Amino acid sequence: MRIIDPHMHMVSRSTDDYERARLAGIECCIEPAFWSGTDKQHAGAFFDYFEQIIQHETERAERVAGIDHYVTIALEPKEANYPEMAREVLDRVPEYLDRDPVVGVGEIGLDQNTEEEREAFREQLWMAEERELPVIVHTPHTDKPSGTETIVGIIEDEGVTQERIVIDHNTENTIDITAETDCWIGFTLYPGKIDPGGAIDLLEEYGTDRMLLNSAADWDPSDPLAVPKARDEMVDRGWDREEVRKVVLENPHEFFSQSPNFEYEL
Numbered sequence: 001m002r003i004i005d006p007h008m009h010m011v012s013r014s015t016d017d018y019e020r021a022r023l024a025g026i027e028c029c030i031e032p033a034f035w036s037g038t039d040k041q042h043a044g045a046f047f048d049y050f051e052q053i054i055q056h057e058t059e060r061a062e063r064v065a066g067i068d069h070y071v072t073i074a075l076e077p078k079e080a081n082y083p084e085m086a087r088e089v090l091d092r093v094p095e096y097l098d099r100d101p102v103v104g105v106g107e108i109g110l111d112q113n114t115e116e117e118r119e120a121f122r123e124q125l126w127m128a129e130e131r132e133l134p135v136i137v138h139t140p141h142t143d144k145p146s147g148t149e150t151i152v153g154i155i156e157d158e159g160v161t162q163e164r165i166v167i168d169h170n171t172e173n174t175i176d177i178t179a180e181t182d183c184w185i186g187f188t189l190y191p192g193k194i195d196p197g198g199a200i201d202l203l204e205e206y207g208t209d210r211m212l213l214n215s216a217a218d219w220d221p222s223d224p225l226a227v228p229k230a231r232d233e234m235v236d237r238g239w240d241r242e243e244v245r246k247v248v249l250e251n252p253h254e255f256f257s258q259s260p261n262f263e264y265e266l
């Protein structure tokens with residue numbers, strides 16, 4: 001069964017990981033711009049990074065594994081806390097949003113829940129709204145439920161289109177908050193966030209509409225095969241195969257098909 005992993009930071013992964021991902025069924029992935037493990041000190045570092053994921057990773061994914069690789073671009077929340085650098089980056093984010101294969105804005109949201117982060121979040125929500133692009137929203141690691149409530153409050157306040165937004169990194173402590181909205185609901189199968197079994201339990205309880213599973217696959221302990229493993233666990237639990245296919249393929253396809261640059265075909 002084919003898979004789209006809608007959130008993979010492959011820039012931090014090896015060629016072997018691309019090959020294993022493809023062998024496990026991942027034919028398409030989306031790479032959001034994120035925090036690189038240390039705070040960047042220069043706006044120019046963002047632009048080099050954006051170019052790297054837009055050009056090099058897209059080419060590498062195709063060349064080494066035949067994987068269709070798409071990108072979302074944004075100033076991620078942590079580095080919104082350096083106002084001067086953040087301003088320079090935000091001023092140039094729009095020019096990247098028109099690039100091929102950029103399919104949305106992300107990841108944006110909150111990390112430490114500062115005023116600077118909230119402002120950058122609102123501004124980038126509108127960049128997406130004006131271009132009718134999908135949005136990937138990062139929820140904080142600490143005090144996640146109240147951070148998620150703040151995020152939902154901002155989305156509602158701004159009145160932007162919720163059907164084009166995925167609120168990511170949900171757990172059993174946040175799903176009741178996000179399920180109240182019309183946003184899509186993402187689960188990152190990642191140590192310290194939620195494991196595949198825990199996410200599948202929630203899908204069994206809340207249904208599979210608007211639900212997305214991803215691996216993050218970044219530079220910390222994480223697993224680029226987390227979504228294929230979840231697919232196998234759903235099949236092993238006796239799920240209808242059509243329902244499994246909806247979660248790992250059709251849902252992410254439907255979500256990103258809202259972007260004019262997303263061309264992966266079912």
Ligand SMILES: [Zn+2]
Nearest residue numbers: 032034107216
């Ligand atoms: Zn991420």
